[in-house]
Amino acid sequence: MKLYISENPAAKSADISRRIAADDMILTSSLPTTAGSRMLKGYMSLFGAEVLTRLDNAGFTLAGKANVGEFAVDLLGETSYFGAVETDGKLSNAAAELLKAGEVSAVITLDVNGYPRRAAAQNGLISLKPTYGTVSRFGVIPAACSGDTVSIMANDTAAVSEIFAVIAGHDDKDGTSHPEAVCETAKTAAVPIKRIALPVNLTEGTNEDVKGKLAAFTASAEAAGIEVVKVESDIIAVSNIAWNILMSAEVCNNVSRYDGVKYGYRAENFSGIDELYTNSRTEAFGELIKSVIIFGSETLSADKYNKQYDKALRIRRLIVEAFAELFSEYDAVLLPACSALSYGEEIRADKYAVYTENRFTAPASITGLPAVVCGSVQLIGRAFSDGSLLAAAAKITESEGK
Amino acid sequence: MKYETVIGLEVHVELATDSKIFCSCSAGSYGTEPNMHVCPACCGMPGMLPVVNKRVIDFGMKAGMMLNCHINRTTTFDKKNYYYPDLPSAFQTTQWFAPIAVKGLVEIKTSTGKKGIRIKQIHMEEDAGKLVHDIREDTTHIDFNRTSVPLIEIVSEPDLSSAEEVEAYLDRLKTLLRYARVAECEMAHGTMRCDVNLSVRPEGSNVLGVRSEMKNMNSIEAIKRAIDYETFRHIDAIENGTEELVQETRRWDDIKGMSFAMRTKETAGDYRYFPDPNVMPVVIDDKWYDGIKSSLPEFPEVRFERYTTELGLSEYDARRLTESIALCECFEAACKVTGNPKDCVNWITSEVMSILGVRGITYDQLKLDGNALGELIKLVSDSKVSRVNGRKILDAMFDDGTVSPAEYAASEGLIISTDTDLIDKVVAEVVAADPKSVADYKGGKEKALMALFGKCMRQLKGNCDPQVLRKALIAKINE
Incomplete structure (x- = not known):
């Protein structure tokens, strides 16, 4: 069981409150960055991520690079070339295990397809997927660029808030980065969360554990004076169908650069450039990422573009509008983050389970809205309401303890 | 079919x-x-x-x-x-x-x-x-x-x-x-x-x-x-x-x-x-759109038309200039200074193009400041600098884009002398030192005068109005 793919031994002496890890999608120039793939085994970047520079400047020490599923598109990290993480025979996640073991105070993760939120929900941890564009993606291995968000996982909301205050902010090196003033508003808890919508049709297919967590969260919220109202949303419920199309297309495009020519894995046996490409990619990529490549490639083909990709872009807009409508009445939307609090044999046997399991995380991924996982459930807020969500999460979690 | x-x-x-x-x-x-x-x-x-x-x-x-x-x-x-x-x-x-x-x-x-x-x-x-x-x-x-x-x-x-x-x-x-x-x-x-x-x-x-x-x-x-x-x-x-x-x-x-x-x-x-x-x-x-729109150059045909009608250039000269916007812009700036388009086109098609040829610079790469070129042309047409020294100054301007023709001429001693005492002194020395040429000229050999003229010009470092020098020389010989 490999929690770290690479480690910084010097970090051992650092104070635990200053010691952090980053998943292996976040580039470092001092340690290799692999994206959990054989393709990038041992890959040394010439530069590090903007987020890590900011954390370094703020006095945080990077303890190591957490194991991650190949290009961070899987359930919890089970597709990592460096091995899945398991505890007590159950599938777990490296970032979550590092936090539970008290190795680090926070882990910087890349939320591409929801793995950090699932991991946090299943382990009772906090994960913030900030509003898209508030945290620089410079120096992050690109997967699905329109949704990729540098996220924070920690044991409590205070630790998450502290890291968020450091890493959020404008960056000229990222063309999708928001202006500084806008990023600053995301750090404040300007709009208190008073009313929460719970789209009940999105809780279908979750097991009793998850339903129990939703009920507990609702009770705590109401105890804290926050109203939770049941609603329905058909369009938000199909987020993952559109997201699977957009994500696959973008991941397919972004991993095309790994062709065995310049860096990364190169097959030993090949004759001619086409075989160099084919053999290197066939040998170095795992099953799930191959399915993403094939699906993504197909959806962008001249035949399918209008029927699939373009339609998915339109659906994305409808989902954004559906959230906007909910936010005209409610301050946040409550959703499960996963169908179960631990994955049984059935889901683990299905190599492609993530394409359906991501129905809980896709709504925030496809819209770029901020999402906080706390109490094993997920709270999605208006754009730039990150601080408010964290404040609400803290308030509700506190009352849960009483 | x-x-x-x-x-x-x-x-x-x-x-x-x-x-x-x-x-x-x-x-x-x-x-x-x-x-x-x-x-x-x-x-x-x-x-x-x-x-x-x-x-x-x-x-x-x-x-x-x-x-x-x-x-x-x-x-x-x-x-x-x-x-x-x-x-x-x-x-x-x-x-x-x-x-x-x-x-x-x-x-x-x-x-x-x-x-x-x-x-x-x-x-x-x-x-x-x-x-x-x-x-x-x-x-x-x-x-x-x-x-x-x-x-x-x-x-x-x-x-x-x-x-x-x-x-x-x-x-x-x-x-x-x-x-x-x-x-x-x-x-x-x-x-x-x-x-x-x-x-x-x-x-x-x-x-x-x-x-x-x-x-x-x-x-x-x-x-x-x-x-x-x-x-x-x-x-x-x-x-x-x-x-x-x-x-x-x-x-x-x-x-x-x-x-x-x-x-x-x-x-x-x-x-x-x-x-x-x-x-x-x-x-x-x-704002962005208008800024770009207003920065667009006049089309070559429009310039050609203007050069041949308004400025009175020959079609040949106008065509040569409009081959490159850099030449046009240099020319137009020089014209503003001198007010003499024909003089400017002359300088550009002879001296400037010759230097570009020698240095292997394309017309489009020309970086010569048209205002400075205009000043130089004016110095020559006002008989303050000889044409030969003008070319020297132009070379210096190509070496260093910041060179001001007037300052360079002054510091390098390339200003035509209006000091008649100096001219008379040089003429007297040259005539005294070369009695043979004086005699030849007096004997009807026009070429001998050119030899004497050349010697005077060299001593004056070219900084003399040729007409003034010629008059002074003939006057001295005929004294």
């Missing part, structure tokens, strides 16, 4: 920006050592994000305006996917859905008269690198200097019908884009490349025939030969059934003088275009 050739061109032009389209690497890499202008971004390493070079948008807009296009006020970038070792990220960022400029018109002149060629669109994109094949070692090397150098692709409608028209069209594009200072357009440098789409049809028909596309043509002579060959091949196929024409991409082999099939429509790659999520749509507001 008589046939007509229908040709549409896709012309790639490298934009003359200082840096690349999405990173700060130098874009002017022609002729430099391989892989000297590269960074993780243009080498396709993961983690770098594209930041659009605003100058590229400026230049794209200018090009569109020069070709009378409509400018899309919201323009977006898209990714085009394909594998090739010279394309490090395996996608090219280009414009597929909302290119910078559409629906333009370019007027060309040929032996048969004037003709308008419609422009379908102009889109901006990044260039790919270059593969260098080492035959001795049987290896291929990749040079990434050119990756992400900004290009525009100018797509014409199929409005061209002969090699002559194609040449005139390419010439016209070159002139207009050079005038706007957005591109060098030098086929030999690869800063202008051309794909030729060609089909033939019975004369008068309005149905297009089966089209073939020849990629990456890089000399006008090769393009002309390829057009003639393809026209023949198509007609031969139709008339004599020598082959079945299919829509395909062909490679022109200029040495063999033949084209060869590369790939058909069926086997062509699917580029899987999609909007680039990392590059936000570029919105061109009125």
Whole structure:
């Protein structure tokens, strides 16, 4: 069981409150960055991520690079070339295990397809997927660029808030980065969360554990004076169908650069450039990422573009509008983050389970809205309401303890 | 049956920006050592994000305006996917859905008269690198200097019908884009490349025939030969059934003088275009648009007309000047100072062009300050500096762009002396030292006077009005 793919031994002496890890999608120039793939085994970047520079400047020490599923598109990290993480025979996640073991105070993760939120929900941890564009993606291995968000996982909301205050902010090196003033508003808890919508049709297919967590969260919220109202949303419920199309297309495009020519894995046996490409990619990529490549490639083909990709872009807009409508009445939307609090044999046997399991995380991924996982459930807020969500999460979690 | 050739061109032009389209690497890499202008971004390493070079948008807009296009006020970038070792990220960022400029018109002149060629669109994109094949070692090397150098692709409608028209069209594009200072357009440098789409049809028909596309043509002579060959091949196929024409991409082999099939429509790659999520749509507001519009140069014909009518230049001189906007701008600035266009055109077509020739600088690369040139011309026409010394000063101005002609003339002692005492003194010395020449002149040998004149001029370092010196010399001899 490999929690770290690479480690910084010097970090051992650092104070635990200053010691952090980053998943292996976040580039470092001092340690290799692999994206959990054989393709990038041992890959040394010439530069590090903007987020890590900011954390370094703020006095945080990077303890190591957490194991991650190949290009961070899987359930919890089970597709990592460096091995899945398991505890007590159950599938777990490296970032979550590092936090539970008290190795680090926070882990910087890349939320591409929801793995950090699932991991946090299943382990009772906090994960913030900030509003898209508030945290620089410079120096992050690109997967699905329109949704990729540098996220924070920690044991409590205070630790998450502290890291968020450091890493959020404008960056000229990222063309999708928001202006500084806008990023600053995301750090404040300007709009208190008073009313929460719970789209009940999105809780279908979750097991009793998850339903129990939703009920507990609702009770705590109401105890804290926050109203939770049941609603329905058909369009938000199909987020993952559109997201699977957009994500696959973008991941397919972004991993095309790994062709065995310049860096990364190169097959030993090949004759001619086409075989160099084919053999290197066939040998170095795992099953799930191959399915993403094939699906993504197909959806962008001249035949399918209008029927699939373009339609998915339109659906994305409808989902954004559906959230906007909910936010005209409610301050946040409550959703499960996963169908179960631990994955049984059935889901683990299905190599492609993530394409359906991501129905809980896709709504925030496809819209770029901020999402906080706390109490094993997920709270999605208006754009730039990150601080408010964290404040609400803290308030509700506190009352849960009483 | 008589046939007509229908040709549409896709012309790639490298934009003359200082840096690349999405990173700060130098874009002017022609002729430099391989892989000297590269960074993780243009080498396709993961983690770098594209930041659009605003100058590229400026230049794209200018090009569109020069070709009378409509400018899309919201323009977006898209990714085009394909594998090739010279394309490090395996996608090219280009414009597929909302290119910078559409629906333009370019007027060309040929032996048969004037003709308008419609422009379908102009889109901006990044260039790919270059593969260098080492035959001795049987290896291929990749040079990434050119990756992400900004290009525009100018797509014409199929409005061209002969090699002559194609040449005139390419010439016209070159002139207009050079005038706007957005591109060098030098086929030999690869800063202008051309794909030729060609089909033939019975004369008068309005149905297009089966089209073939020849990629990456890089000399006008090769393009002309390829057009003639393809026209023949198509007609031969139709008339004599020598082959079945299919829509395909062909490679022109200029040495063999033949084209060869590369790939058909069926086997062509699917580029899987999609909007680039990392590059936000570029919105061109009125201020930006108007700023670019007002910076456009006067067209060469308009200048030519003005030079020949208002300024009274000969057609020959006007044509030479309007070859390059740099010459025009230098000339016009100089005219403002001197108020004498003929004098200025003289200086430019003789002294300036001669120095450019000696130094191997193209007209477009001329950086001479027209105001300073005007001052220099005035110094000479006001008889403050001799023409010979004027040329010396001009040379110094080319060496150092900050040289002021008047200050340089003063500090180097090149001002014509109006000190008659000094002239008289020098004349007296020279006459006294050379009694033979004096005697020869008096004996009727005109040449002897020139010898004496030359000696005086040398002693005066050329800083003397020749007429004044000549008078003083004759007066002294005849004393």
